[in-house]
Amino acid sequence: MTSKIICSSVSKIFGTEPEQALALLRQGLDKDKIHSETGQVVGVENVNFEVSDGEIFVVMGLSGSGKSTLVRMINGLIKPSSGRILIDDIDIASCSEEELLSLRRNKVSMVFQHFALFPHKTVAENVAFGLKIKGVQAAERRERAHAVLEQVGLANRADSYPEELSGGMQQRVGLARGLAADPEILLMDEPFGALDPLIRRDMQAELLELQRSLKKTIVFITHDLNEALILGNRIAIMRNGRFVQVGSAEEIVGSPANDYVAAFTADIDRSRVFRAKSIAVEPQAIEAGAQVDDAARRMEDLELDALYVTDGDKVAGILTYRSAIEACRCGTKIVREVASHRFPAASPDAYLNDLYPMARMGLPIALRDAHGRLTGVVPPQAVFDKLAGAA
Amino acid sequence: MDWLSPSDFLAIPFNDWVNAFVKGWLVPNFRPFFRAIQWPVVQVLDGLDYVLNAVPMLLFTAILTTVAWRAAGRGVGIFTLASLFFIDLIGLWSETMTTLAMVVTAVLFCVIIGVPLGVAAARSDLFEKIQRPILDVMQTIPSFVYLVPIVMLFGVGMVPGIIATIIFALPPIVRLTNLGIRSVRADLTEAATSFGATSWQALVEVQFPLAIRTIMAGLNQTLMLALSMAVIVALIGGGGLGLTVFTGLGRLDVGNATAGGVGIVLLAIILDRISQAVGERKAVHTTSLAATLKSFFAPATRSEAGANHERAAPKGL
Known part of the structure; x- marks a missing residue:
């Protein structure tokens, strides 16, 4: 991905002598000190970032x-008082x-906090404002404004005035105005x-x-x-x-x-920030065709309550320690025959929030990618550990 | 016993200085220049005076009554009709037309000069700072004071009278243009700029339409001040109703002086009501100057509905 916006060491000083304040900034003085010494206000200090x-x-x-x-x-x-801001290789500060x-x-277009819609223009005229400034013909402006209003669901209000719309609608108009010039x-x-x-x-x-x-x-x-x-x-x-x-x-x-x-x-709300894959552990799985007593032994070795069963690439089911022991007693040999098909599964990109109900089942949650492959397993305890900030 | 005062020791010949400045330097050096700048005023005034005096009384009455009715409602329309008939019946029609021509000319030049000055003041704090004391002086200095240099520079007659009127009536439109443009929400101007508007485009598309109500209030004030100069201007050779009053004063002819005065008052009321109505009805909802002007002549009832609507929903902008 290419960088669309590059800001490198951008600073902004509000005041009459930015150079003086910049020099002090470089010496490592802080904002308040600079303000009390020079009367200049540091707005932005040495900010670097790129946006793809x-x-x-x-x-x-x-x-x-x-x-x-x-x-x-x-x-x-x-x-800016110093630094460079490049948009597609054009320096805004010096162009x-x-x-x-x-x-x-x-x-580049902008959407404002208080909408900043022009009260003397209709919704459509507001949306087409940027186009009018560019010198686009009236008919084309109107057509484009309607197309964009359609996108934000306000096509039927094109001839209203901004004051007749609710706040949410007004900001949709603001967004449409921002999108009009594409x-x-x-x-x-x-x-x-x-x-x-x-x-x-x-x-x-x-x-x-x-x-x-x-x-x-x-x-x-x-x-x-x-x-x-x-x-x-x-x-x-x-x-x-x-x-x-x-x-x-x-x-x-x-x-x-x-x-x-x-x-x-x-x-x-951490549960809406973290995704399942962030707390997944390496999946311990066993082939569907394996022996049940092997599986039971592995669970004992790994101190696990359950193992996922894979069939080729796909997840086929889950084998709990209890059902494995029971199967051994009854004489069933092959994992495939005792594995349960009811197991909790989620996408690796699911939020923890979505895992709550599954975690309550007490079984490890399988993370399956788009092809049904097992990419990881989330122990139910880990969900709550993560939410508590422990992990 | 005489108390000591500074004038016992020092006298400042202030009047001599002013005399030397005006008579010795300004008049000899700049008289041709001032003569030249009055040319456009002469053209406009002559044209207007000719047209207004040439239009038949009934036709003019019909036009102004219609405008008053459409702009300000039926009451003002009837008042206008009655007033104009009264003025004609007391034999002051031609004087009234001359005064109207002078006032309209003066106001026109006030707009031409004042609006750009107001815009400049709104855009530059420095310019506003310099301009403010000058406007204060123009508004407070008694107009008799500058009649003398004006006569020296421009001579006597109607045109110098209009120049004096312009000086006196200019400040409100400058101030209110400045105020109107400065009160346009900063984020609206910023939005215009953010979409690539030049400062001229921002002015024409956003600032001016949103400031127009305030500017119209300034225009109304300017108009009233210009009318109030009608009599004073007669001192230096202006004609019209002012001259009627002035002549009446000179001859102690109370009847004629009153008739002229009544004429001025009636004219003032008509112009005030019309210009105020036009200023108020300029709802924010118009896109172009042409539409704005057109809206002035829409039936008055609709404007009242518009005004109510606006009062009802001032929030959420």
Whole structure:
């Protein structure tokens, strides 16, 4: 995958003499010290990241952490004080005004926290705004606006005015406006922050659904770690203008870089972050054609209560220690004949949340890939250990 | 016993300085320049004055009454009709048309000069800072003070009167244009910019349409101030109703002075009601300037519904 956006050592100083503050930053002084000495405010400090084509990169931080400044530097609404921001090899910080305009018109668009819809324009006119700015003809604009409104499910409200729509609908219009010019990059500045929790969840699901077909490169800003974990392929935690940690949801929650991140992750529903494969162990399986007493002996050696039975590539069933012993007593010899076909199974990518009911059966859970092959086994105890933060 | 005062020791010849500046430098050096800049004013004024005086009374009354009715409702329409008939019956029709031509000319130039100044002030804090004290002076300085240099630079007559009117009536439209554009939500302007709008496109597409109500309020103020100058302008040779009042004053002819005054008041009420209604009815829902102008002439009842609707749903923007 190629990198769509590359930010290297980007800093932003608000004030009249950024050079002075930058020099102090390089000496290792902290934000507050610089502010008290020079009166300059450090917005973003030495941030590095790359966003791949088609990735959702979430920047999560509290207010004042510099996340809004950061996203505005990507489309040049705010000029960085130092560092480089490359979008497809064009440096936003140093490119010409024409290049910047063309980039904003064709490649990068933005969705705003408070929707920022134009109250004097209809929904369709709002959606077509970027196209109008580009000089697209009226008929084509209208057609394109309708197509995009169709995508977000608002085609029937094209001639309404924004104030006549609910908050969720307004943000759909905001999203449609962002998509109208078919940009490759979507910058979303806390787009769901002003919405009710239930509507927010719907919008998150809808965004993921849209993204499945659109495959845009998205930089998503939020102050809600849950939202970040749901949406982000990768997540950056930002504090005081700096990236504290960058990683996948599992990395952030599983191994927080410091106490600050750990404090955030404390409230997180871990069962919706971790996937089954993260706690899987090497599968201990036995061929369907094997002898039952061999199987029983192996379980004793490995101190296991059950073994999975494979038939060629596929999982065929499960053999518990009890049924193996019983089978030995009755004289059944072949594993295939005593193996139970009722066993808990899940995809390796299933969330732990989905494993709860299976874990209650007390049997190890089989993880099967798309071809039905056994890729791992999750001991039921491990599910609860992981949730408790022990593993 | 005389108390000591600083003037016992030092006298500042302030009046001499001003005289030297205006008479000795400004007038000899810049008179041709000022003569030249009054050219467009002369053209507009002559044209308007000619047209307004050439249109038959009944036709003009019909037009203005229709405009008042459509823009501001039936009441204002009837008032306009009655007022114009009254003005004609007291024999001041031609003077009223001359005053109207002067006022419209002055307001037109106030818009042409004032709106760009207001936009510039909205875009630059420095420009606003420099502009503010100048506007304060223009609004507070008694107009008699600048009548003298204006006569020196432009001579006497209608046009110098209009120049004085422009100076007096300009500040509100500049201030309210500035205010209107500054009160456009910052994230809307930012959104426009983020979609690649140039600053001109952001102004035309977003800022100006959203500021138009405030700007129209400024226009109304400017119009009223311009009318209030009608009598003062007669001092330096302006004609119209102001001249009627001024002549009445000179001859202690209370009847004529009152008639002129009543004419000015009636004209003021008509223009105020129409311009206010036009400013208020400019609901935010119009896309182009053409549509905006068209909406001014839509029946008044619809605008009231629009205004109510807007009041009912101010949230959620």
